[in-house]
Amino acid sequence: NAGVTQTPKFQVLKTGQSMTLQCAQDMNHNSMYWYRQDPGMGLRLIYYSASEGTTDKGEVPNGYNVSRLNKREFSLRLESAAPSQTSVYFCASRINTVYEQYFGPGTRLTVT
C-alpha cells in the first residue's frame, strides 16, 4: 500500500496563477483533510471531507477550493495564487471509526 500520496512535491507559482494539488489514499478511508503548515504556526485545517461527496470548510478556507473526486482522491485548488499561500501543504486521511490520521509527504508551494 502506498498510503497517502501527494503530487507535486514542490511547486513555484507566480502571483495570480492557478494550480491543483492532488491527494490520493489507498486505505479505503472515509475522511480526508487538507492542512497548511507555516513557520511558527501549527498545522491549520483548510478543508475536509467526511465522506465521498461532502466537503466542509476548516479554519483557513479563503482562497482555496476542494473536490472530493471519489473515495480515494481529494484535490485542493488555488484559483489565483497569492504570496500568502506560500506554505507546505499536507493531505491526511482516516477511517471514520478510528481518529488516527495518516499524512501524506507534503507539497512545498512557493508563490512569488
Added chain:
Amino acid sequence: KNEVEQSPQNLTAQEGEFITINCSYSVGISALHWLQQHPGGGIVSLFMLSSGKKKHGRLIATINIQEKHSSLHITASHPRDSAVYICAVRAGWGSQGNLIFGKGTKLSVKP
C-alpha cells in the same frame, strides 16, 4: 490565545538523556494525539490517548484530563529521535474528528 500550547519550543539534548515535552490545552477534549515530523517533512502518528499512559518502545505519553496537560517522554534518547514533536487535540465529543494542533517542539539530540 492558542488552544494548544507546547513547551519547550526547542530542545537540545545529549544522546542518552531523558527528555520530556509538555502540552497544555484549554478546551474540552475527547482525545489527544502526539505526532512526529521528521526533518524530511513526513508526519507520523505516535500516540492517541484519552486517559492514563501509553508506552511504545522508548516513548511514553501521559495525559491528565483534569489538569488539561499531557507529556511525551523519551528515554535513552538517540540522534535518530531528532524531529519536531507535535501535540494535537480532538475537541469535544461527536466532532468530525478534526484536530487542533500545537506549534511543535523541535528536538535535537547530539551524539
